[in-house]
Amino acid sequence: MYSVSDLRKGLKIEIDGVPYNIAEFSFLKPGKGQAVYTCRLKNLITGASMVQNYRSNESLDECHIEEKQLRYSYKDGTNYIFTDEDYAEVTIPESVLGQGVNYLMDDIKVTVLFHNVRPIEVTFPNFIEKKVIYSEPGARGDTANNVTKAATLEGDWTIQVPLFVNEGDTIKIDTRTGEYADRVSKK
16 A cells, blocks of 8 residues: 555556556645645556546555566467566467557567556567568659658558668667668668
């Protein structure tokens, strides 16, 4: 149990069995009465946020969150199988991975957040490298602006890349935004 005086940004708490992260925190001490702690909470499962007020005499439940380093192994239907350092298999549904299914490659290391043995969030490395398998040739012309074209990457995933990127090139992608970051090597 946490007391309200333990609240701070980044602390994870549990309300009615649902894990929340404190995104913002403020404290108000009026002239009369008890202090009021106002928190903007982010639901760790759905991503929804809400504002909650607490008085100084209230207490909050601790959130039982576990973080593990896992490696991607293979896909089984709509589930993805990962292994830990002891080669125990962990199944993560596609709904938890979201856009991250595009970043999966053999043996990629990810950080998985578990709440009561249930995976709720997967964090990928900041950058990954993928090979361009199809891209239209870049048209010359208006290069004063940031001109892009569509490129299909390994795993049948399409993103926007600069005109100078060609088929066979390896590019770096920022997993936080899902956008092109840099060209690693030419064909």
